[in-house]
Amino acid sequence: MAEERTADLDLKAKVEEALWYYEPLRQSLSPVSVEVDDGVVVLRGVVPTRIIKFHTLKLARSIPGVREVRDELLTDSDLEVAVGMALARDGRTKDLLGHISANATYGTVVLTGYVESEEDKALVETIARQVPGVRRIVNRLHVEPQLVELSETIPTPA
Numbered sequence: 009m010a011e012e013r014t015a016d017l018d019l020k021a022k023v024e025e026a027l028w029y030y031e032p033l034r035q036s037l038s039p040v041s042v043e044v045d046d047g048v049v050v051l052r053g054v055v056p057t058r059i060i061k062f063h064t065l066k067l068a069r070s071i072p073g074v075r076e077v078r079d080e081l082l083t084d085s086d087l088e089v090a091v092g093m094a095l096a097r098d099g100r101t102k103d104l105l106g107h108i109s110a111n112a113t114y115g116t117v118v119l120t121g122y123v124e125s126e127e128d129k130a131l132v133e134t135i136a137r138q139v140p141g142v143r144r145i146v147n148r149l150h151v152e153p154q155l156v157e158l159s160e161t162i163p164t165p166a
Contacts, residue, residue: 115143
């Protein structure tokens with residue numbers, strides 16, 4: 009048992025070192041955590057692009073002694089979609105989606121656009137914050153009830 013734990017700790021150190029030397033990942037300052045249990049590596053965190061994600065996983069798999077790599081990495085675009093889906097699933101915010109956007113960078117989600125009330129602004133932030141992988145929220149939503157009301161009365165072309 010102690011030997012397995014030592015082997016896992018050594019393997020974790022090797023994977024972390026390999027990831028450190030992967031320049032695009034290091035330069036992005038992406039928060040990637042490494043866990044190892046019986047040679048199974050779990051990578052968690054947020055990386056900026058799918059290419060960096062692909063190479064991070066490939067690199068971890070290339071380390072001698074790694075039996076399996078479990079991918080729990082997200083990209084910024086994954087987070088943007090996940091935040092949008094979370095807002096769409098919530099009946100209180102689904103009608104606001106045409107007025108707001110979520111942009112992610114390294115796990116920080118910036119909310120922009122406009123909502124009807126301070127309550128809506130806080131609710132959107134709360135829902136976005138609950139999305140797995142979101143590290144931080146920057147809420148730049150504006151409260152402008154008259155704009156929301158106007159957009160609801162503009163007829164859409166047939």
